[in-house]
Amino acid sequence: MLRHLEIRDMLIIAHLDLEFRDGLNVLTGETGAGKSILLDSLGFVLGWRGRAELVRKGAEQGEVTAVFDLPEGHPAHALLAEAGLPGGSELILRRVNTRDGRKTAFINDRRASGEVLRALSATLVELHGQQDDGGLLNERGHRALLDAFAGHDALLDATRAAWAERARAAKALRAAEAARDAIRAEEEFLRHAVGELDQLDPQPGEEARLDAERRLMQGAEKIRSDVARALSALGPEGAEGAMRDADRWLQGAADRAEGRLDAPLTSLERALIELGEAAQGVEDALDALSFDPHALDACEERLFAIRGLARKHGVLPDDLGGFAADLRARLAALDASEGDIAKLQKQVAEAGARFDAAATALSAARAEAATRLDAAMAQELAPLKMERAVFATSFSAGEPGPEGIDTVAFTVATNPGAPAGPLNKIASGGELSRFLLALKVVLSKGADALVMIFDEIDRGVGGATADAVGRRLATLAAGAQVLVVTHSPQVAARGGHHFRVQKSVSDGMTTSEVVALPPEARRDEIARMISGAEVTEAARAAADDLLRG
Numbered sequence: 001m002l003r004h005l006e007i008r009d010m011l012i013i014a015h016l017d018l019e020f021r022d023g024l025n026v027l028t029g030e031t032g033a034g035k036s037i038l039l040d041s042l043g044f045v046l047g048w049r050g051r052a053e054l055v056r057k058g059a060e061q062g063e064v065t066a067v068f069d070l071p072e073g074h075p076a077h078a079l080l081a082e083a084g085l086p087g088g089s090e091l092i093l094r095r096v097n098t099r100d101g102r103k104t105a106f107i108n109d110r111r112a113s114g115e116v117l118r119a120l121s122a123t124l125v126e127l128h129g130q131q132d133d134g135g136l137l138n139e140r141g142h143r144a145l146l147d148a149f150a151g152h153d154a155l156l157d158a159t160r161a162a163w164a165e166r167a168r169a170a171k172a173l174r175a176a177e178a179a180r181d182a183i184r185a186e187e188e189f190l191r192h193a194v195g196e197l198d199q200l201d202p203q204p205g206e207e208a209r210l211d212a213e214r215r216l217m218q219g220a221e222k223i224r225s226d227v228a229r230a231l232s233a234l235g236p237e238g239a240e241g242a243m244r245d246a247d248r249w250l251q252g253a254a255d256r257a258e259g260r261l262d263a264p265l266t267s268l269e270r271a272l273i274e275l276g277e278a279a280q281g282v283e284d285a286l287d288a289l290s291f292d293p294h295a296l297d298a299c300e301e302r303l304f305a306i307r308g309l310a311r312k313h314g315v316l317p318d319d320l321g322g323f324a325a326d327l328r329a330r331l332a333a334l335d336a337s338e339g340d341i342a343k344l345q346k347q348v349a350e351a352g353a354r355f356d357a358a359a360t361a362l363s364a365a366r367a368e369a370a371t372r373l374d375a376a377m378a379q380e381l382a383p384l385k386m387e388r389a390v391f392a393t394s395f396s397a398g399e400p401g402p403e404g405i406d407t408v409a410f411t412v413a414t415n416p417g418a419p420a421g422p423l424n425k426i427a428s429g430g431e432l433s434r435f436l437l438a439l440k441v442v443l444s445k446g447a448d449a450l451v452m453i454f455d456e457i458d459r460g461v462g463g464a465t466a467d468a469v470g471r472r473l474a475t476l477a478a479g480a481q482v483l484v485v486t487h488s489p490q491v492a493a494r495g496g497h498h499f500r501v502q503k504s505v506s507d508g509m510t511t512s513e514v515v516a517l518p519p520e521a522r523r524d525e526i527a528r529m530i531s532g533a534e535v536t537e538a539a540r541a542a543a544d545d546l547l548r549g
Contacts, residue, residue, distance in 0.1 A: 001020075001021075001022055001068065001069045001451065001481045002020050002066060002067075002068055002124075002125070002451045002481060002483070003019065003020060003067050003068065003069050004017075004018070004019055004020070004065075004066070004067035005017075005018045005020065005041075005042060005064070005065070005066050005067075006018070006064070006065040006066075007038075007041045007062075007063075007064050008062060008063045008064075009055060009056040009059035009061065009062040009063065010037065010040075010041045010044070010054050010055070010056060010062040010063075010064060010097075011034075011037045011040070011041075011054060011056060011062075011512075012034060012037060012056065012503070012510050012511055012512045013034065013037060013038075013041065013056065013511065013512050013513075014056065014511045016038075016513060016514050018499070018514055018516075019516075020481070020483070020497070021481075021496070021497050022477075022480070022481045023477045023478075023481065023482070023496035023497065024473055024474050024476075024477035024482050024484065024494060024495045024496045024497070025481070025482065025483045025484070025495060025496070025497045025498075025499065026483075026484045026486055026491065026492045026494075026495030026497070026498050026499070027483065027484065027485045027486070027499045027500075027501055027514070028485075028486060028487070028492050028498070028499075028500055028501070028525055028529060029500050029501030029502055030502070030503075031487075032503070033501040033502050033503050033512060034501050034502075034503060034512030034514075035485045035501045036455075036485075037512060038485075038501060038512075038514065039127075039453065039455060039485065040054070041054075041064045042064070042066065042125075042453075043127075044064050044095055044097065045064035045065065045066045045093050045094070045095045046066070046093070046117065046118070046120075046121035046124070046125055047095070047105065047114045047115075047117030047118040047120075047121055048118070048121065054097050055097055055098070055099050058509075059099070060098065060099055061096055061097060061098045061099060062096070062097045063094065063095070063096045063097070064094070064095055065092065065093065065094045066092075066093045066094075067090060067091070067092050067093075068090070068091040068093070068124055068451075069089065069090060069091075070087075070088070070089055070090065070091050071089075074123065075123040076091060076120055076123045076124060079116070079119055079120055079123065080107070080108075080120075083107075083112065083116045085107050085108060085110050085112060085116070086108045086109075086110060087108070088108070091107070091108065091120075091124075092106075092107070092108050092109065093105070093106070093107060093117065093120070094106040094109075095117070105117045107120070123450070124450065124451060125450065125451045125452075125453060126450045126451070126452050126453065127453045127455065128436055128437075128440060128452065128453065128454050128455070128457055137422075137423055137436075139409045139410075139422065142393075142408045142409055142410050143366075143403060143404075143406060143407070143408035144403075145410075145439075145443055146366055146369055146370060146373060146393060146408050147366070147369075147403070148443065149369060149372075149373050149442065149443050150365060150366065150368075150369030150372075152362070152365045152366075152369070155358070155361055155362045155365050156362065156403065156404075158358045158361075158362075159355070159358040159359050159361075159362045159402065159403065159404050160402045160403070161358075162351070162354045162355035162357075162358040162359070163355055163400075163401065163402040164402065165351045165354065165355070166348070166351040166352050166354070166355045168351075169344065169347045169348045169350075169351040170348050170351075172344055172347075173341065173344040173345060173347075173348050176337065176340055176341050176344055177341060179337070180337040180338075180341065183330050183331075183337070187331075190327050190330055190331050191331065193313070193324075193327055194324060194327045194328055194331060196309065197309065197320060197323070197324035197327070198324065200302075200305055200306065200309060200320075202306045202309070202317065202320040202321060203321065204318045204321060205318060206306065206317075207303065207306050207307065207310075207317035207318065210299055210302060210303040210306070211303060213299050214296065214299050214300055214303055216288075216289075217295065217296045217299065218296070220289040220290075223289065224286065224289045224290070227282060227285055227286050227289060228286055230282055231279060231282045231283055231286055234275060234278060234279040234282060235279060239275060240272070240275055240276070240279065243268065243271060243272055243275065244272070246268065247265070247268050247269070247272065250264065250265055250268070251265065306320065355400070358404075359400065359404040359405045360405075362403075362404045362406075363395075363404060363405060363406050366395070366404075366406055366408065367395065370393035370395070370408075373393055373442065374391055374392055374393055376442045377391040377438055377439065377442055378390075378391065380438035380441055380442055380472070381434070381435075381438050383468045383471070383472070384434040384437070384438060384465060384468045384469065384472065385434075385464060385465040385468060386414075386431065386434055386435075386438075388414075388415060388416055389412060389413065389414050389415070389431070389435075390412065390413040390416070390420065391410065391411075391412050391435070391438075392410075392411050392412070392413075392420055393408060393409075393410055393411075394408070394409045394410075394411050394420075395407070395408060396409075409422065410422075410423055410439070411423070411426075412426050412435060413426065414426060414431055423435055423436075433457045433458060433459060433461065433469070434461065434465070434469065436457060437454070437457055437469060437472050437473070437476075438472070440452070440476060441472050441475060441476050444476055444479075444480070450480065451480075451481045451482075451483065452476065452480060452481070452482045452483070453482075453483045453484075453485075454473065454482065454483070454484045454485070454486075455485045456485050456486060456487065457469070457484070458470075458484075458486055458487070458488040458491050459487070461488070462488065462490075463490075466488040466489075466490035466491060467490040469488070469490070469491055470488065470490045470491040470492075470493065470494035471494060473491060473494060474494040474496075477496070487529065488529070489526045489529040489530050489542075489543065489546055490546060492525070492526050492529060493526055493543070493546035493547050493549065494549070497516070498516070498517045498522045498525065499514050499515065499516055499517065500514070500515055500517055500521075500525050501513075501514050502514075502515070522547075523540060523543050523544065523547065524540070524543075526543035526546060526547065527539035527540045527542070527543040530542050530543060
């Protein structure tokens, strides 16, 4: 509920401080008094797009503050939480417009964007007028309105879930087909590359080992002769033979040397052991340096093959094995893709069938609800003096989507036998007002969380029809808060709370103000609406009749 509205320095409003209550709040006043400015100011604080120049002449900035009561469960609570804004049972919106055009919004005293403000306003206020293109006249919203009237949320949820399942299955199928097609485009390359890699079968660390062997073989011929000479020098014809002769000679002399040769003999034995080990190592090295000349060719051929494949595929030689495994996996995926795609196609078909079933059930429920809506509209149109008009909810096949397969449009025929058409194409201004009001009354179930504003929706009607409009607005306000800008005394008389918008001129400056009317002043205002500028006793008597209802 809109509880409080404060306006400072907006257009011709210097300062207004208004308290609203639930039920039917009516705003009246002469043409040009500033009623539209009041709505423009409310729209400004709600983030709606409107006039570019709003700041009152001579002021540095204009400011509007609106205070709403938020009951538990109101959808605004979720929006506030999502935006990280403070919540509570009271919502304070404030928006400032400077003279240079800069606009700043605050929600519960926290700086907020215009986007968040507009999202919140959609949960707070609903504006209706004769040019209500964004509301009931917008065919794109008729299906949602019919669903809200029908109350078949379970069917809608089932259809949305089935659509989401179908969409997921279709997405998985498209991804699998795209992956298959991408691999298929390079299948020839993959099979050739895998064949090369499998034939070569490079192993981790092999390139480094082959490189070391190649360098060893390349250098072996240069050092082999020196190693052979060294082995000969160490062997029986060289150092080993001389040391064994020395050992034999010393062993023969040791008995007569009184122990003096024991230590040298021990050292010599150790030296012979070390010499044998050295000779064996040199002999092993010589054997290693002995190779078949063809082995060098084979080593180089394999080394160059490994390096060539690594350069070709842009990987390190040690990574060729892993690269080959990746290519084999892609080929395996291609070979298995047809079976996987067939499974996914089956899943898509099954999900599609479930969606079709859910959408068909929803369509049947909509058709039944449309019959009830059309009947309810007929009952509402009769009191509005449009008993000859026909309201019909039309169906046509639409693009399948999360809300089903139906395109829904509200159509009217204003006279028997006349062709039906869209509301805003067929109905005149006064007829359109009454159609919109009847629709709002019928569709208002569950709308008590919204403040409904009707801007001169009774324009073009009078007498008994205006009275019927007033009664319908009062009915609508029984479970909600309704604000009505009206020139009709019959409508004004139905208000629970009456405000008059009036202009005054002081020191050459025109300002607009809004005053809450007590009973006697209200009587005079309705009398003015009946008779014009001069309020007569007859007009006051007529006002009394209207107020008694």
